[in-house]
Every structure is written in structure tokens, then in C-alpha cells.
Amino acid sequence: xxxxxxxxxxxxxxxxxxxxxxxxxxxxxxxxxxxxxxxxxxxxxxxxxxxxxxxxxxxxxxxxxxxxxxxxxxxxxxxxxxxxxxxxxxxxxxxxxxxxxxxxxxxxxxxxxxxxxxxxxxxxxxxxxxxxxxxxxxxxxxxxxxxxxxxxxxxxxxxxxxxxxxxxxxxxxxxxxxxxxxxxxxxxxxxxxxxxxxxxxxxxxxxxxxxxxxxxxxxxxxxxxxxxxxxxxxxxxxxxxxxxxxxxxxxxxxxxxxxxxxxxxxxxxxxxxxxxxxxxxxxxxxxxxxxxxxxxxxxxxxxxxxxxxxxxxxxxxxxxxxxxxxxxxxxxxxxxxxxxxxxxxxxxxx
Amino acid sequence: xxxxxxxxxxxxxxxxxxxxxxxxxxxxxxxxxxxxxxxxxxxxxxxxxxxxxxxxxxxxxxxxxxxxxxxxxxxxxxxxxxxxxxxxxxxxxxxxxxxxxxxxxxxxxxxxxxxxxxxxxxxxxxxxxxxxxxxxxxxxxxxxxxxxxxxxxxxxxxxxxxxxxxxxxxxxxxxxxxxxxxxxxxxxxxxxxxxxxxxxxxxxx
Numbered sequence: 001x002x003x004x005x006x007x008x009x010x011x012x013x014x015x016x017x018x019x020x021x022x023x024x025x026x027x028x029x030x031x032x033x034x035x036x037x038x039x040x041x042x043x044x045x046x047x048x049x050x051x052x053x054x055x056x057x058x059x060x061x062x063x064x065x066x067x068x069x070x071x072x073x074x075x076x077x078x079x080x081x082x083x084x085x086x087x088x089x090x091x092x093x094x095x096x097x098x099x100x101x102x103x104x105x106x107x108x109x110x111x112x113x114x115x116x117x118x119x120x121x122x123x124x125x126x127x128x129x130x131x132x133x134x135x136x137x138x139x140x141x142x143x144x145x146x147x148x149x150x151x152x153x154x155x156x157x158x159x160x161x162x163x164x165x166x167x168x169x170x171x172x173x174x175x176x177x178x179x180x181x182x183x184x185x186x187x188x189x190x191x192x193x194x195x196x197x198x199x200x201x202x203x204x205x206x207x208x209x210x211x212x213x214x215x216x217x218x219x220x221x222x223x224x225x226x227x228x229x230x231x232x233x234x235x236x237x238x239x240x241x242x243x244x245x246x247x248x249x250x251x252x253x254x255x256x257x258x259x260x261x262x263x264x265x266x267x268x269x270x271x272x273x274x275x276x277x278x279x280x281x282x283x284x285x286x287x288x289x290x291x292x293x294x295x296x297x298x299x300x301x302x303x304x305x306x307x308x309x310x311x312x313x314x315x316x317x318x319x320x321x322x323x324x325x326x327x328x329x330x331x332x333x334x335x336x337x338x339x340x341x342x343x344x345x346x347x348x349x350x
Numbered sequence: 351x352x353x354x355x356x357x358x359x360x361x362x363x364x365x366x367x368x369x370x371x372x373x374x375x376x377x378x379x380x381x382x383x384x385x386x387x388x389x390x391x392x393x394x395x396x397x398x399x400x401x402x403x404x405x406x407x408x409x410x411x412x413x414x415x416x417x418x419x420x421x422x423x424x425x426x427x428x429x430x431x432x433x434x435x436x437x438x439x440x441x442x443x444x445x446x447x448x449x450x451x452x453x454x455x456x457x458x459x460x461x462x463x464x465x466x467x468x469x470x471x472x473x474x475x476x477x478x479x480x481x482x483x484x485x486x487x488x489x490x491x492x493x494x495x496x497x498x499x500x501x502x503x504x505x506x507x508x509x510x511x512x513x514x515x516x517x518x519x520x521x522x523x524x525x526x527x528x529x530x531x532x533x534x535x536x537x538x539x540x541x542x543x544x545x546x547x548x549x550x551x552x553x554x555x
Contacts, residue, residue, distance in 0.1 A: 014353075089383075120481045124406040131414025135386075138418065142379060142425050150425065157422050161415055181483055320528070 024116050028105050036252040037067035043304050050308040077241035082145050085238070089143035094239070094246030097136025101253040104129040108260055109184045111270045111288040122183040123171055126261060130167070130216060133254060134160040136247070137218070137225060137235045144238040152234025155315060156218060156225035162322040163215040163222075169330035170209040173202050174265045176337050177348060187269035192347060193276030197268040201340065201348045204333050206266040208326050210299065213258035215322070217251060219303055221310035222318055229312075255303050256296065263295035358398055365391040378424045382417060389413050400476055403483040 011019070041056065041063065048055025056063040081087055107122040109115040119125060134157055141153020175181055177198055178189040190197045199206045215222040226234040236247050263269060270288030274280045313321070341349045368388040375381050389412045396405035463469075490498050 119402070121402050121406050121483055124403065124410065124483075128406045128410040128414060131410055131418075134414075134418055138421055138425075139383075142421075154422060154425070157418050161418055164415065316526075317528075320526075 021116070025106075028116060029102055032102065032105065032253055032256060033249070035256060036249055037071065039252050039256065039300060040070065040248070041067050042300070043307070046301065046304040047308045050305070071245070074241055074245040079241040079243050080238075082238045085145040086143040089139050090238075091243060093136050093140035093143055094243045094250070095136075096139060097133060097250035098246050098253065100129040100132040101250045101257060104257050105260075107183055108257075109187060109264065109269060110292060112188075113184070114270075114289065115184060118182070118184060121181050123175055123181040123186070126183075127164075127168055127171060130254075130257075131160075131164050133216070133250065136250060140239070140247070141235040144235070146238050148231045148233070148237045149235050151231050152225045152237070155231075156235060159218070159222065159224065159318055159322070160216055162319060163212040163326070166208055166322060166326035166330055167212040167216065169327065169334065170202075170205040170212065171265070173205045173330070173333055173337050174198060174209075176334070176341065177202060183264055183269075187264055187271060190268040191271060191275070194268075194273050196276075196347055197266065197271070198348070199266040201337070201345075202266060202333070204329055206262070208330055209266070210258070210262050210302070212322075212326065213262065214303065214306060215318070217254040217258060217303075219251070219255065220307040221313045223312060224315050224318060255300060259296040259299035259303070260292070262299050263292055267295045269295075354398060358395065361391045361394045361398075365395065378427075379421065382421050382424055385420075386413050386417050389417070399473060400480065401482055403486050 008016070044066075045055040045063070056066040059065040059069045079091075081090055104126055106117045107115065107119055107125050109118075137156045137160075138153045141149040141151075141156070144150070174186060178186040180186060180189065218225045224234075226236070231237075236244055239247060270292045272280065272283055272286065272288070272291055274283050343349075365388055368384045368391060371384040372381050372388060375384060389408060393405040393408045393413075396402075396408065459465075
């Protein structure tokens with residue numbers, strides 16, 4: 001132990017900090033990848049039970065090793081590049097889809113102070129990175145040299161751009177209410193009790209944000225970008241093997257990210273739901289990160305529940321929901337929040 | 351040695367490389383992608399200047415929205431490069447004159463006479479507490495409130511103009527009325543008709 005410490009101290013300071021940052025990144029990315037793997041299993045199990053099936057139960061005890069079997073299978077498969085496809089962009093697109101989904105985790109606070117990069121403009125950074133995830137899809141669609149893929153890419157581009165506006169306006173409400181762009185400060189502004197969390201004063205924004213998040217991740221019922229019934233699989237119809245798996249990783253990592261963001265901005269992040277009640281002391285031993293994960297799990301379950309429940313939206317109805325309902329609603333709510341802050345309506349804005 | 355100059359030259363090199371390729375590359379999709387790379391690297395350079403708000407907004411607005419629409423349009427267009435190159439030699443002198451004019455203008459405006467370190471002092475390094483977003487906000491809504499509001503009105507006019515240009519009512523187009531669709535009752539759609547059973551003598555023949 002002492003020798004290890006001595007070796008550590010002999011390392012120059014600049015390299016020391018870089019090493020610490022790299023270790024932190026690994027500590028964030030590896031659990032994300034694991035949860036992505038098990039989210040796919042959870043999805044199949046949950047949807048299975050909703051449809052009165054059992055779901056995967058053959059690999060390992062109760063099917064628990066299924067994601068590993070799937071991963072191995074995808075690793076062994078051949079990556080096929082279509083003829084006349086742009087090879088460089090075709091193979092680069094899955095990376096472009098995955099990288100923003102992982103990079104956004106840099107500013108997510110898991111507990112008070114437990115964050116990789118505690119930057120002031122955290123919320124803006126998140127918005128910027130979530131808006132980048134569409135490039136993977138567009139480039140994949142174009143580079144595949146297939147009309148189904150191109151149609152899927154175009155649908156997805158239009159959809160993501162429209163829902164981003166509603167998402168951005170919903171976040172404007174959050175930053176007005178919290179008075180900060182820093183995600184840690186946003187959580188701290190919700191301290192007090194269950195009532196103090198922003199879900200109550202920002203209730204319409206809470207709904208708009210989460211549904212826009214579902215639309216941004218191209219999840220059912222907004223999954224026209226894939227639309228098996230009309231454009232076979234949309235943007236990833238030509239992909240196979242690991243390149244295809246990367247798209248899946250990106251989609252599920254984005255789902256987890258949206259769940260985390262919704263929990264942080266509207267459900268008080270790492271704060272205990274029993275704050276301000278007599279149960280607070282009883283549950284004070286629970287670390288904040290557990291509460292955050294519990295809240296994220298609720299939203300992730302909603303994602304799966306939506307997929308099992310709703311039929312796919314028609315394209316024009318998606319556009320109508322985004323432009324004619326969500327955006328006006330968010331603009332009105334910005335005014336409402338402005339008035340509420342001016343009037344110092346408690347317990348949020350006093 | 352500080353790492354900042356290294357980062358600056360690294361990003362500047364990528365920026366110049368990308369911006370040259372934007373105009374040189376043959377495929378318009380690649381041109382758009384290199385423009386995105388150029389936006390990214392200039393955002394990184396702005397970050398070095400502690401202008402994190404501007405840097406992130408550059409990525410958010412230009413990379414996240416404007417370039418998506420650009421790519422969208424470029425993918426839809428069937429750009430035939432042949433006719434575009436036809437008059438290359440003929441228009442070369444005009445192009446060269448314009449290029450030289452722009453170069454002269456740039457030198458006049460941002461040349462060493464007006465833009466050197468002697469004219470403009472080096473930016474002050476701020477501490478970790480400094481928030482570029484807050485500074486920008488407070489200055490925009492106090493000192494520059496009129497230009498800011500006028501810019502907002504101009505943008506609003508542009509939005510309304512764009513919408514009114516594309517709004518064409520076509521009589522033959524059928525529109526949905528979701529409110530009515532939601533209010534639909536069973537009786538509006540289904541009518542139960544009682545019919546007498548047909549006689550059996552024609553059956554089975």
C-alpha cells in the first residue's frame with residue numbers, strides 16, 4: 001500500500017489529475033454500459049409480462065445472462081457495408097450516435113458534489129449534446145445508400161429538431177425556477193420536501209419534457225424513424241453486427257440520460273422524498289445516489305410501459321403534437337413562471 | 351509550459367483545415383459535415399476564451415439545429431455538379447477580384463493596425479467563480495437592452511414572414527380536427543341495422 005502511494009506521489013500533478021478524471025469517466029461509463037445491457041433485458045421482460053408472456057428465461061438463471069449472450073452474438077456477426085455506401089461515414093455514424101449520449105453524463109450530479117464536471121452552463125451543455133445525437137441517425141441514413149434508411153433519417157431529423165424546441169423551452173422554465181444553469185444548483189433549489197420539487201410548479205413542463213425526451217430518443221410511440229411496418233427499420237436497416245449494436249447502445253444510453261435528467265430537474269435528483277416529514281431521520285442512512293437511481297428507474301419503466309401500450313403515432317400527428325401543443329404550452333408556462341417568480345409564490349419562489 | 355497554447359494551435363489547425371475543406375470538397379454532404387467540424391472547433395476556441403455560453407450556444411444553435419436542416423436540404427436536393435463547374439474558367443477573374451477585395455477589407459478591419467495586442471489588451475483571466483452566462487445576461491438586459499430588443503423584433507418579423515410565405519390554403523387538402531375526433535361517440539360511427547334473415551330456399555344451391 002505504501003509503495004503504491006509512493007508511486008502515486010511521484011507522478012507529476014498534471015498527469016495525476018488526468019488519471020483521476022479518466023478513472024472517474026470509467027466509473028461512469030462502465031455502469032452505464034451495464035445498465036444499458038440490463039435495460040434491454042428489463043424491456044423484454046416487462047413487455048413480456050404486460051403481454052402475458054414470460055420473456056427471455058433460457059440463458060442463465062431466469063434469463064439473467066441473456067444480454068451477455070446477445071452482446072456476444074452481435075460481436076461475432078459480420079459488419080456488412082452496402083455497395084456504393086460511403087464506407088467512412090457508414091461506420092462513423094454509430095459512433096456519432098453513441099458519443100453525445102455518453103459525453104452528456106459528464107455534468108450529471110449523482111449526489112451532492114458527486115459530478116465529473118461541475119460546470120456553470122451544465123443545462124446548456126446537456127441541451128447542446130442531446131441535439132447532436134441526431135447526426136448519427138442522419139448520417140447513417142444517408143451513408144447507407146438505401147431509400148428506406150434515407151426516409152428514416154429525414155423523418156428523424158424533422159422530429160428531433162421540432163421536439164428540441166419544446167424541450168429547450170421546458171428547460172428555460174426550469175432554469176427560471178432554479179435561477180441557475182448548474183445541475184447541482186438546480187437540485188439544491190428543490191430542497192425542502194416533496195412539494196418543493198419542481199414537478200408541482202412546472203407540472204405541464206414536466207410532462208412536456210419527458211414526452212419530448214421520449215420523442216428525442218426515437219422511442220415508441222414516436223419511433224417513426226424506425227417504423228418497421230412502413231420503412232422496415234429506417235435508418236439502421238443496412239446495419240449489422242457491432243455497428244448495429246452501437247445504435248442500440250446509443251438509444252438505451254439516451255433513454256437512461258433522459259430519465260436521469262427528468263429526475264434531476266423535476267423530481268429533486270438525489271434528494272430524499274421523505275425530506276421535511278417524520279420519516280426523514282429514519283431514511284437518512286440511504287445515500288442520495290440511491291434515490292436518484294430509484295427515480296430514474298421509475299422513468300425507465302415508463303419508457304417500457306409506453307412501448308408496450310401505445311401504437312405508433314402517425315407522422316403528421318407527431319408534428320402537430322410538437323408544434324401546435326407542446327411549444328405554445330411551454331411559451332405560456334414561461335409567462336406563468338415569470339409571474340409566479342415576480343409574485344414570489346411559495347414555497348418555491350420566496 | 352502551459353497547455354493552453356497547445357490546445358489553441360491544435361484547434362486552430364483543425365479549424366483552418368476544416369474550413370478549407372468546406373469549399374474544396376466535391377461532395378456537398380461532406381462540405382456540410384466539415385462546416386460542422388469548423389463550428390465545433392471554433393466553439394472549443396471560444397471555450398479557451400472563457401466564453402462558455404457563446405461556445406455552447408454555437409454548438410446548440412448552429413450544429414444542433416441549423417446544420418441539421420442544411421444536411422436535410424442537401425440530402426434531398428439532387429445536386430448535379432456538372433453544370434456548376436461549366437463556367438469555372440470564365441468566371442475565374444471575377445472570383446479572383448472578389449477574393450482579393452475581401453482579403454483587403456479583412457486586412458483593413460482586423461489587420462495588425464487595429465487588432466494587435468497593442469490596440470486591444472489581452473483578456474483578463476477570471477477565477478472559477480466567474481460565470482460568463484451571468485455576465486452576458488446582465489449586460490444584454492441593461493447596457494444593450496435596445497439593440498437586443500430590436501434584434502428580437504427583427505427575428506420575430508422573420509418568423510412571421512417565413513410562416514406567412516409558406517401558408518397556402520389549398521381547398522382540396524383535407525385537414526384533421528383532432529378535437530372532433532376525440533369527441534366521437536359510438537353512435538356517430540356505427541349504425542346497427544336489423545335485417546330479416548333471408549329465406550333458406552336459395553341457399554345451398
